Amino acid sequence: GENVEQHPSTLSVQEGDSAVIKCTYSDSASNYFPWYKQELGKRPQLIIDIRSNVGEKKDQRIAVTLNKTAKHFSLHITETQPEDSAVYFCAASRNNDMRFGAGTRLTVKP
């Protein structure tokens, strides 16, 4: 089955700085790569996703890049704000089998 690795496990940045989280996956047949944000006590919420036929996608301060050859994808958050503090999960999906990375706890210090 799919194995998703995520780094770093914790990330602390100053407000206004950029944050980068990286993931690798094992199953070359995976074709959908979402990123979820989970605040304490809340459900995971989709923040951005990318499909295997696209190399990069951007939505305001958030961008995702995908390298299918190397089987890795990254989340980039620019101009971070305190409300970006949360746990971020990457995931990889083949058909409807979605597996999550271990998560990154992002702290944005004001």
Next chain:
Amino acid sequence: DTEVTQTPKHLVMGMTNKKSLKCEQHMGHRAMYWYKQKAKKPPELMFVYSYEKLSINESVPSRFSPECPNSSLLNLHLHALQPEDSALYLCASSQLNDRVPGELFFGEGSRLTVL
């Protein structure tokens, strides 16, 4: 309606009890999922139903029994659980397309404590 509704929000049960978790969605999604999430861990896939048929069972112990009565409802029947089964149980749904996976919409979860 873009909500996945789970009940109950909290459940405390003994190891000899039988209880059920319920999940409902009205987005027309034909894939429904159960994930288990322990504290400070990622969601862990348990079951996937596609067109009301069980398509993925991640070797989950038989004390967890899923049921999909129709395309809008998903249940998880619990029996003879262990304290280590205490966790947040998340239901999710997505559109179903063999070639193009869809976004998972999560419910708020049912927080289960087994005494």
